[in-house]
Amino acid sequence: MSDFATEGDRAGSLVFDWNEVNRKGRILPKNASFFDETLRDGLQNPSVVDPGIDEKLKILHLMEDLGIHAADVGLPGSSKRAFEDVLRICKEVVDCKMKIKIACAGRTVVGDITPMIEVSQRSGIPVEVYAFIGSSPIRQYAESWDVNLIAKRSAEAIDVAVKEGLPVAYVTEDTTRSRPEVLTTLFRTAIDHGATRLCLSDTVGHATPDGVRNLIQFTRNVVAGTGAEIGIDWHGHNDRGLALENAIWAFEYGADRVHATGLGIGERVGNAQMELLLLNLKLLGQLEGQDLTKLLEYCETIARAVQWDIPISYPLVGRDAFRTATGVHAAAIIKSMAKGDTWLADRIYSGVPAGMIGRTQEICIGFMSGASNVNYWLAQRDIPSDETLVTEILKAAKLLDHIMTEEEVMAVVKRVRGDA
Numbered sequence: 001m002s003d004f005a006t007e008g009d010r011a012g013s014l015v016f017d018w019n020e021v022n023r024k025g026r027i028l029p030k031n032a033s034f035f036d037e038t039l040r041d042g043l044q045n046p047s048v049v050d051p052g053i054d055e056k057l058k059i060l061h062l063m064e065d066l067g068i069h070a071a072d073v074g075l076p077g078s079s080k081r082a083f084e085d086v087l088r089i090c091k092e093v094v095d096c097k098m099k100i101k102i103a104c105a106g107r108t109v110v111g112d113i114t115p116m117i118e119v120s121q122r123s124g125i126p127v128e129v130y131a132f133i134g135s136s137p138i139r140q141y142a143e144s145w146d147v148n149l150i151a152k153r154s155a156e157a158i159d160v161a162v163k164e165g166l167p168v169a170y171v172t173e174d175t176t177r178s179r180p181e182v183l184t185t186l187f188r189t190a191i192d193h194g195a196t197r198l199c200l201s202d203t204v205g206h207a208t209p210d211g212v213r214n215l216i217q218f219t220r221n222v223v224a225g226t227g228a229e230i231g232i233d234w235h236g237h238n239d240r241g242l243a244l245e246n247a248i249w250a251f252e253y254g255a256d257r258v259h260a261t262g263l264g265i266g267e268r269v270g271n272a273q274m275e276l277l278l279l280n281l282k283l284l285g286q287l288e289g290q291d292l293t294k295l296l297e298y299c300e301t302i303a304r305a306v307q308w309d310i311p312i313s314y315p316l317v318g319r320d321a322f323r324t325a326t327g328v329h330a331a332a333i334i335k336s337m338a339k340g341d342t343w344l345a346d347r348i349y350s351g352v353p354a355g356m357i358g359r360t361q362e363i364c365i366g367f368m369s370g371a372s373n374v375n376y377w378l379a380q381r382d383i384p385s386d387e388t389l390v391t392e393i394l395k396a397a398k399l400l401d402h403i404m405t406e407e408e409v410m411a412v413v414k415r416v417r418g419d420a
Helices: 007-014 053-065 081-096 110-123 137-143 149-162 180-192 209-226 244-255 273-284 297-307 326-339 369-380 387-398 406-417
Strands: 033-036 070-071 101-107 128-134 170-174 198-202 231-236 257-260
Touching: 033 273, 053 081, 053 297, 081 101, 081 110, 101 110, 110 128, 110 149, 128 137, 128 149, 128 198, 149 170, 149 180, 170 180, 170 231, 180 198, 180 209, 198 209, 209 231, 209 244, 231 244, 244 257, 244 273, 257 273, 273 297, 326 369, 369 387, 387 406
Parallel strands: 033 070, 033 257, 070 101, 101 128, 128 170, 170 198, 198 231, 231 257
Antiparallel strands: none
């Protein structure tokens, strides 16, 4: 590290970054914000459980620690328990003087808006109302709606919230499959009645990056025509596997607030993954000064709370995210460590520095391992190494079809060394 003035100098010297070639400019707008849907859309996944309030509060505090700007914490009009949990979360924000802003979701019906008003009045904070209604022709056909009815219901619901002084984000469900003339009518109606944000929803994961660009540019043009200062949200699902990519493009194309959930949980196959959104923007140099060391805790806390199994190959938090048993890879990491260079060891075979989220590179022993793997493994456990022991462990590893467990390696150690 002494050969380089700063970490940036070192990265620039040791890594040629094709991601920065012909970069058009900054991805994030200056007023960009992250909107966490874990406690609303995330809990609509059919395989999760609804956590108890203590677990929800832990997740809320981790959102705060990560610098997430706002969170949708539920549908208070859906049940007594939902109302009580939302109210308790709002009071936690007040009691702990938290910076995170609170939002709630509901249909564009008065019965869904009034519980949000009550929560806001009882907690003393301005709950942002996310009022949603379907706008696509396929939804209109299924519901026997027309655009005039949708606009009327939207205006009535927005009026109720605005009259009580609450900010409103107007959510057109299935925006990415809606006709431009319908969206123009609905957006102008919402703005005329006091909505301060428009939420573009890829409700069924239909959009590609081209669709994201076209829809956001269209929306910006409609907003410009009104002369109003209106924020634009992007809410994307992962049915095509494009939710994360679309979320990043949404920022670059002009959305100032992007939605995501912890581990990407949500309806069907889920949403954009909040931890991967934050990670990628951090690695792209867009989140200077934002501490992500609690991302691992954020993900693991959510997984426990909703009883979700994190896939072993999942980026960042999966068991294998920073684990290798391949001899060539392990040797490079070990050589870096031998130089006393943890920065190098954390990047030589990893595009994501494990230390950024409080993890470390892990070297295992398996059928593709070499002596370096074994020597490192033994050294980490203060077990003296010699040629005979290393040879016997490698011989055992080559006979297996999996990475050796701790018990399997120690069995060889005991056989060679005895109880000592």
